[in-house]
Amino acid sequence: MNYLFDTQALTDYLQDHKIPAFRAKQIQQAIFKEGILDIDQITTLSKDLRDQLSQDFVINDFTLKEKVEWPETTKFLFELADGKIIETVLMYHRHVRPEYEDEIKQRKILRSWTNHDISPKTHKLNRITICISSQVWCAVGCIFCVTGKLGFKKNLPRQEILLQILYANNYIQGKFGKKEDGTWNRVRNVVFMGMGEPMLNYDEMVTSIEYMKDQRALWLSKRHITISTSGVADKIRQLIDDKVDVRLALSLHAPNQELRKELIPMIAKRRDIDELMETIDYYTSSTGNRLFYEYIMIRDKTDTVEIWHQLGKLLKHRNAHVNLIPYNENPAMPNLETSEYDQILKFKKTVESHGVTVTVRDTLGRDVQWACWQLGYEVIMKQRIEDMEAENEAVDSDK
Ligand code: SF4
Known part of the structure; x- marks a missing residue:
């Protein structure tokens, strides 16, 4: 079965069936702009054509x-048509309503990494970010990531990457309705930061980005699309050659090769940190980003x-913006604990003293089990245990 939002498949079909080409525009309008997910709801088409x-x-x-x-997030666990599982997360960024500013300052509940006392009453929706998956689980195996523990299953085709956004837009319409200017609330920012290493699914990632930027499709700003990579150097070079003009984030996580090898073994073994930073310098000088x-x-x-200073020195002349992410503790990794908040602040100050911009990520969704795909992990492990038990029972009954 083809996806109706796949431009090439749709164009070929319309030509083959001698259906006027303007129907493609009506269909794209309905799916990408109006958030329709059901062919029968595209009422600009005749019933026969639907x-x-x-x-x-x-769709x-x-x-x-x-x-x-x-209040700050919605996390979806999707089953794909082939039965595999992925996760997608929506993050709602809100401004404090002016009438609550004083009260919130006073109660010290302005968004921080430890406090999620945020409600629609005190905060107005400003923008929505979607964190999408690019693969079913992941081969990279970062030691702090639950997805990495699951191993790799498959690359998502561009349609399944895009459908996460289309589904989200439909959901957002139902949840938030229209903005004050009469247009629908919808995803504004896309980050490839969900399950998988997007650079290891390069072609599908790049094609899906074309749809995201296309005026006839999702029409998102290039500044609002971010590829987050654990450091696949040859693909970073390919982005430059292919002129894929979006934002890039590097999951560095360690300022030296030894620690990177411990945290991100698969990628660190392929290229050492010096080679990676050379590639990064080439990327920034070529793109100006x-x-x-x-x-x-x-x-x-x-x-x-020791590491504070190493990181500061590594990034000092690199026009870097570092985002510190407090580790979300997870029972699947009992040996890892998150840093103390005071330690994070000291870390931030020291790295800043090297002239580097540093922010601390507000961990939206900490309280909804967003511990690096913990929800998916739990469901998948449950499924695996059930499968194993069913298999054992089958073996027992054969005896
Ligand atoms: S952090 Fe990202 S790259 Fe690393 S194992 Fe998890 S999903 Fe893969």
């Missing part, structure tokens, strides 16, 4: 397995005094 298209196309073939809601560095804060591992 019935005909339904024979050969779908949405995801099954929602679980959804977790929090500033790079964002993700840095995970794990107690006594990535947050020691």
Whole structure:
């Protein structure tokens, strides 16, 4: 079954069936701009044409397995048509309403990494970011990531990458309705930071980005699309050659090769940190783009005094913006703990003293089990245990 929002498949179909080309525009308008996920709801098409298209196309073939809601986030667990599981997270960024500013300052509940006392009453929706998956699970195996523990299953085709955004836009319309200017609330920012290493699914990632930027499709600003990579150097070079003009974030997590090898073994073994930084310098000089560095804060591992200075020195002349991410503790990794908040602040100050911009990520969704795909991990492990038990029972009954 083809996806109706796949431009090439749709164009070929319309030509083959001698259907006027302007129908493609109506369909794209309905799916990308109006958030419609059901062919039968595209009422700009005749009933006959909708019935005909339904024979050969779908828009949405995801099954929602679980959804977790929090004032700042919604987390979806989708089952794909082939039964595999992925996760997608929506993050709602809000401004404090002026009438609550004083009260919030006083109560010290202005968004911080430890406090999520944020409600629609006190905060107005400003923008929505979606964190999308690019693969089913992941081969990279970062030691702090639950997805990495699951191993790799498959690359998502561009349609399944895009459908996460289309599904989200449809959901957002129902949840938030229209903005004050009469347009629909929808995803504004896309980050490839969900399950998987997007650079290891390069072609599908790049094609999906074309749809994101296309005026006839999602029409997102290039500044609002971010690829987050654990450091696949040859693909970073390919981005430059292919002129893929979006933002890039590097999950550095360690300022030296030894620690990178411990945290991100697969990628660090391929290229050492010096080669990686050479590639990064080539990227920034070729594109003029500033790079964002993700840095995970794990107690006594990535947050020691020695490391503060190493990171500062490494990034000092690199026009870097470092985002410190407090590690989300997870029972699947009992040996890892998050850094103390005081330690994070000291870390921030020291790295800043080297002339580097540093922010601390507000961990939206901490309370909805967003511990690096913990929800998905739990469901998948449950499934695995059930499968194993069923298999054991089958073996027992054969005896
Ligand atoms: S952090 Fe990202 S790259 Fe590393 S294992 Fe998890 S999903 Fe893969």
